[in-house]
Amino acid sequence: MSISPRRVGLYGLMVALVPLTPSLAHEIVGNRFFPATLGIDDPGVNDELTLPTVDSFKTGDNPPVRQHDVSGEVSKRITEDFAIALGATYSFLNQTDPTVPGANGFQNLETTFKYRVFKDPAHEFVMSVGLSVEWGGTGATNxxxxxxxxxxxxxYFGKGFGDLPDTISWLRPVAVTGQVGYAIPGRGSTTTFGIDxxxxxxxxxxxxHPKVLNWGGTLQYSMPYLKASVIDLGLPEFINRMVPLIEANLxxxxxxTLTSGTQTTGTINPGVIWVxxxxxxxxxxxxxxxxxxxSNVGVIAQLHLYLDDIDPRGIGRPLFGNAAAPARPFGGN
Known part of the structure; x- marks a missing residue:
């Protein structure tokens, strides 16, 4: 498995917030709603469509390459607790040296199988396990x-802090999510033959090709949660729908690691989402x-659609079994 900055911050955006309307299948744990994430995946199992996610950055190569990615992912629940996601990314590699040609093409297709194993509504805690498969040979080698x-x-895990005491109620909108994965390449090494x-x-x-620990976490402050569950400060509705956050993807x-070394790479991603x-x-x-x-600061942006709210009786419900009853963690909010 190659280790490159293209894997940094491509599939998801992270926040913790409460639903703004009754929801059928978003990951609600007590009063906490965990939507999709940008840098790391969220801990829930949902029907969602991410299209597009776009990013731009300079890689760590020497000389660096200006890389632009456009990606999409669709997640479909098979049962209430099990979902399968399919994702694809198209990359544009522009050399900083004008004498060297660039390259465009798809990265390998990726499939993720995800199962939610635990929910604790009282403590706003959820945990899931998954297996992601990057299908070799489906992308462009260039x-x-x-x-x-x-x-x-x-x-994957997520924890909201709505169970904090009243003396520090202003911290209740805080939540964290995280993930720890172990990437195992299907081939231990590749030998290229040539002529001197x-x-x-x-x-x-x-x-x-090294085995790699993919790890990261998020810290977020949910303005929707603040208004609905702590105190209404009378802020504009646009502000009340924001979730400032910072995440790490490493x-x-x-x-x-004989040829790769063991140095940790990744990014720290401050940002905001509007829900x-x-x-x-x-x-x-x-x-x-x-x-x-x-070699410099990049940027990533994403539009994410809630299929279970857009079409709750069709594509937004599990293939097998009934959808969960409408969730109203704040008595109908």
Missing amino acids: VGADPFNTYTPTL PDSGAPTADTEF QTPVAN GTKYQFGVEALIPINRQSG
Whole structure:
């Protein structure tokens, strides 16, 4: 599995907030609503469509490459607790050296199988497990897509702080989410054979594909939760629908690292989302944690649609079993 900044901040946006209208299937745990995330995945199981997610940044290559990505993902519940998501990304690689041609193409297709294993409404806590599969050979090699599969079992969790005492009620809108995954490449190494241009002797160059710990977390403050569950400050409705947040998306090679090294790469992403009744929009900065993660600050933005609110009796309900009863954590809010 190649380690590149293209994996930083592509699939999701993270917040904790309460529903603005009755909802059938969003991840509501007590008074807490966990919508989709940008940098890391959210802990819930939902019917959702993310289209598009766009980002722009300079990679950590030397010299760096200006990369633009456009991606989309659809998530469909099979049962109330189990969902399958399909995602695709198209990359544009523009060399900073004008004499070197760029490259465009799809990254490998990705499928995620996700199962919610635990919910504690009283403490606004939820946990899910999943398996993501990057299907080797489905993308273009000229943009870095690997020719082999990569399998990533992952643990997801979310915790709201609505159970804090009244003395610190202003912290109740705070929530955290996180994920820890272990990416396992389907091939341990790749050897490229060639000819030395000076001596004419055959050469062999072996690249080892490391096993990588993909980890990250989010910290957010939900203005919808503040208004609905703590205090109404009389702010404009546009402000009451905002969720300021910061998230970290990091990768650490932990095994088979002979050619990759073990340095952690990734980004810290401050940003904000705005939540509507059937969709949300988010934007974040992509701040590299070191030179290997990127050479300047990038940006990522996403439009995310709630299929279970848009069509609750059709595409927005589980394929098997009935949808959950309408959730009204605030008596109809």
